[in-house]
Amino acid sequence: MTQLDAVGDAPLNVARFSYPASAMLGDYLRAAAGLGPSALILATVSLDSVAAVVIGGFATLFGAFALRTALRHNTRLEVDDSGLRAIGLTQTAVPWDRLDRMKLAYYSTRRDRKSGWMQLQLRAGRARITLDSRLEGFERLVRQAAVAATARGLALTEPTAANLDALGIRTTEIRMDR
16 A cells, blocks of 8 residues: 555645644643542532532533543644644534634733733634644644635734734734724
8 A cells, every 4th residue: 555545535735733642631630630539529428418519510510621621632633725624523614715703812821921822713604613722733723824814804803913923923914803
């Protein structure tokens, strides 16, 4: 079998991205740190109804966070000249020629804004894909989305433009929405 045979029907210009396990480890540990003790308390301690509801609520919250983390970790992204596709439990596609919203936000974990992460939200009609900067190839995806936004003439908010500038992506040709 040749390399071309192994590729199958996939276009050759498709780039694939995913969240590395090392980036997701912190979320898995946070989920376990909350879910483990909550489940242990529910399973071993006799609680009155109010305490059981509170502890059960925590267990549910951390369980949902663990599920969301696992789903994100197992989602694969494919990008090409036609758009971006997220393939996981479900499949979502944002075609570049129908892109109607691009938002790039920065979330700081410190007051000095020196530590944090970015989140990219893309929308085309009802289809929406949200990515964060832990994704391998995040800057490349942001750059491609910015090119598509420029081609579509989308208006970007000032925070989105500032965050694009922080990544070294020129926003001088992108229309600004004030």
